[in-house]
Amino acid sequence: MYEDSWYSFVPDISHKKSTSIGQTAGHRRRESLLQQPNGATPNEAVLPLGSLDEEPDTSNDPPEPTLSRRAKSYSDFYHVVRAQLSKDAKKKRRRKRNDRSIEALGVEKPEDDMPGPSEPSGELLEAQLLEASQQEYLLYQDQLDMTERHLDILVNETNGALKLLETLASSFRAVETQTSSFQAQCDDLLSEEKRLQKLADEVGTDLHYYAYLDGVTRRLNAPGASRLVDHENFAEILTNTDACIKFMAQHSTYRDAESYLARYQSSLTKALHLVEAGFTNHLERISSEISKQIASTQSEAARHALAYGRFEELVLEADGLIANIQRVISCCYDPLGHPVPGQNFDYYSNTVVNIFASYTNIRDRDLKPVTQRDLDTFAKETKDASAETASRNYIKQCYERSYDEATLFTKIFAIEPQYSADANSAFVALKTHQKSLVNAANVAPIATTLQSALQSVELQTICNLLGWVTNEYLLLDYDDEVSGYAQHCQGLTVRLLMEHLWPFADTAFENEITKSISRHAIAPETLRIGPVVNGVASSNAHPIAKKALELLGMYDQAMPKERSQQSSPVIFRIVHETILALQRAETRMKSTKSANPDPDPDLFMIKNLLIVKNELVSLEIGDVRSQAAAMQHFGQIWDTLSPQNWMGLFRGILGGSLSLGLWSSSPAAANAPATNGKPAAGSNDQIQDASEKLDELLRQSIYAFTQRWGGLINAARSGKKGARTLAAVEKELDDRLVAAFGGQPEVMGKLKEAIQINAQAQKEVGGGAKGGR
Structure with a gap:
């Protein structure tokens, strides 16, 4: 009902209350001083006493305030008040009894304790009591x-x-x-x-x-302006001049803007010329010292230390000039040598090209004794050992020197040019100044030296060298971390192969194709099919087909799969010239058939064309096997020829002619007219894919062979007069097939099956013709 903070207004009366209550409850009357020593009893008469040391009578005073219990409600407050009034009445009665005791003893009350002349009435006392009890409130x-x-x-x-x-x-x-x-x-x-x-x-x-x-x-234009480039604050002139040129170009409408633009451009040209001249003079001073020391020493280690260690130390001593050179290069090229477009790109790029030219000329002149010694060593090894070994050592030596040159170039110019076909790149700027010294942009000296030595070697040696270069530097082990030297050699190898060695090898293959296949003389003894040796399918092939297989394997060995598989002109020419040569041999066999009936031109073509086709399928072009392989891909080749369509094709033919254009994948061949069971001569010439042309000739030869032997079997079965017996025909067929495809039962079985299909088709066609008559 009331807040606790209200109690803070109540005065501290606890001390007075406790004192009054203590005196009342613990009061004991003192022993009278008038008591006789013999111990008189209290009932005996006593004399009036003086005033005692008693507390003054306060019966008429209001009761002392006491801290009552806090009321929880109004009804509780009423009970608290009644309890307090009861306590006060008890105290009053106790005081009256004390007064009667004093009167009984005859003790006079003090004057202060004497009651007033009149006692208050009951209502007044009740009002005073109520006022006293409500004093606190x-x-x-x-x-x-x-x-x-x-x-x-x-x-x-x-x-x-x-x-x-x-x-x-x-x-x-x-x-x-x-x-x-x-x-x-x-x-x-x-x-x-x-x-x-x-x-x-x-x-x-x-x-x-x-x-x-x-x-x-x-x-x-000051007399000592050339010395400005030796200090790093010269870059401030370049920066401010660039900013002024850019401002004048952007605000061409300002007064005299064109005039100021031209004068600022002239100042920039002058500043760049000072940089170029200062760097060239600095290199000339170093070259005059280094070149003499390199020429005078014979130690390879000493030459290397002078050419790279000492040269780098002397060049970098002019730190202010080198910083300005790097500042000029960074204005037109990024750290990888790619061009950075800008208002003054042409001015900076021309200066950088001249700087690169001066640097490469001086380096080429200083290292002339070193490069000449490498060439002498290569020529000696070519003569004493072999061209292949000498070429390998020379390539390694050039790659090491090129890496050292690239490292030195990066330290001086703070740029590492990467291969780029952009005419404005730093790589092209370096490439335009090719000298005899090999560097990151100049691999021509390696190619020139190798080609001069490989001109007179066999084609196999060239292929071995190309295969070694590819496997040594391009096919890296990616499980290990690739070093900077390996990456540098990789870039050089790619450019060396693509720009020089691969075209050189293609030319060598072209010459070998012309000599060994196109101009190969066909000897009469090669126009027959001998027995198979050791089960090797190509052992009884014509020398032209064997040479084609050899060239295909060598080309696949020398070139990566991507180059040998994707429309290679060399592969096309090998197959094309081989087909033409075999056709010439077939023509010659047909011309001499009357004198020597033993060779079968159709079987000859089937044998040699199948060997070439099997090699193409085996290589993909790519998969070269170490030993001569059998015709393991004959089933795939036979499915390509679609023999399951032969029966329906033969049934649809009346007479003896067959248009093979239906079998050809070339639309031109399909539309060409047929002559004597074969397409027109011009149809094959229109086929640009050598593989398709090879398939077309295989279809022609297989059809001619199966048609002829199907007719012989039908004649033997008919029992006509003068015809050979079926057993004799089958025995001759077996002998020819075994001679051509000995150890290859799959090929013989497929050909016999095709002959039976052809014979059945001819029989049905002949029966239908008779019924029609």
């Missing part, structure tokens, strides 16, 4: 009244302050309304001030681009 009421008065004062003062603030706000609004136009004018003035300040700054900046010309012109 009356105090609380006074305090609350005082607090209420203070709060009323605060409320009144707050209301006054709010009214004052409202008055002030109204005044401010009135002032703001009256000064809005003035404020707008002030804002306009501030905006105009900012605009003028910005304009002044721009004008000052623009004037700076104009004012810089006189200072830079005097510095570049």
Whole structure:
């Protein structure tokens, strides 16, 4: 019902209460000083006593306030008051008994304890008692009244302050309304001030681009201007001149902008010329010292130390000049040598090209004794050992020297040119100044030296060298971390092969094809099919077919799979020239058939064309086997020829002719007219794919062979007069097939099956013709 904080207003009366209660409860009357020593009893008469040292009688005073138990509710408060009134009545009765005891003893009361002349009435006592019991709460009421008065004062003062603030706000609004136009004018003035300040700054900046010309012109034309490039602050001239040129180009409408642009460009050209001349002079001074020492020593290690270690140390001593050189290069090329577009790219790139030219010329001149010694060593090894061994050692030596040159170049110019076909790249800039020294952009010296030595060697030696280079430097083991040297050699090898050695090898193959296949003389003894040796299918092939197999295997060995499989002109020419040569042999066999009936031209073509086709399928072109393989791909080849369609094809033919254009994958061949069971001669010439042309000739030969032997079998079965017996025909067929395809039962079985199909088709066609008649 009441807050605890209210008790803080109650005065501290506990001490007084405890004292009064203690004296009342523990009071004992003192022993009388008048008592006789013989111990008289209290009933004996006594004399009147003087005033005792007793507490004054306070029966008429209001009771002392006590801290009652806090009431929980109004009804509880009523019980508390009744209990307090009961306690006060008990105290009053106790005081009256004490007074009677004193009267009984005849003790006179003190004057202060004497009652008044009249006793108060009961109603008055009840009012006093009620006032005494409510003393504490009356105090609380006074305090609350005082607090209420203070709060009323605060409320009144707050209301006054709010009214004052409202008055002030109204005044401010009135002032703001009256000064809005003035404020707008002030804002306009501030905006105009900012605009003028910005304009002044721009004008000052623009004037700076104009004012810089006189200072830079005097510095570049001074007598000691050549010494400016030896200090790093020369880069500031290049940077500021670039900025001025860019500004004049962007603000061509400014006054005298074109004139200032031309003068700034002239200043940039002058500054770049100073850089170029300073670097060239620096290299010449170093070269005059290094070249003499290299020429005078015979030790390979000493030459290497002078050419790279000492040269690098002397060049980098001019750190200010080298920093300016690198600054010029970075204005037109990135760290990988790719061009960086810019307003002054042409000026910088021309200077960089001249710097690269001066550097390569001086390096080539200084290392001339080293490169000449490498060439002498290569020529000696070629003569004493072999061209292949000498070429391998020479390539290794050139790759090592090229890597050293690339490392030195990167340290000096802070750029590592990568291969690029862009005419503005640093790689092309280096490549245009090729000398005898091998570097990252110059592999021509290696190719020139190798080609001069490989001109007179066998084709197999060239293929061995190309295969070694590919396996040694291109087919890296990616499980290990690839070093910088390996990456450098990889780039050199790719360019060496693509730009020089592969075209050189193609030319060598072309010459070998012309000599061994195109111009090969056909001897009469080769126009027959001998027995198979050791089960090797190609052992009884014609020498032209054997040479074709050899060239295909060598080309696959020398070239990567991607190059030998994707429309290689060399592969096409090998197959094409082989087909033409076999056709010439077939024609010659047919011309001599009357004198020597033993050779079978159709079987001869089937045998040799199947060997070439099997090699193409086996290589993919690619998979070269170490030993001579049998015709393991004959089933795939036979399925390509589609023999399952032969029966229906034969049944649809009346007469003895067959248009093989239906079998050809070439539309031109399909539309060509047939002559004597074979397509027109011009149809094959229109087929550009050598593999398709090979398949077409195989179809022709297989059809001619099976048609002829099918007719012989039908004649033997008919029992006509003069015809051979079926057993004799089958025995001759077996002998021919065994001679051509001994140890290859799959080929013989497929051909016999095709002969039977052809014979059945001819029989049905003949029966239908008779029935029609």
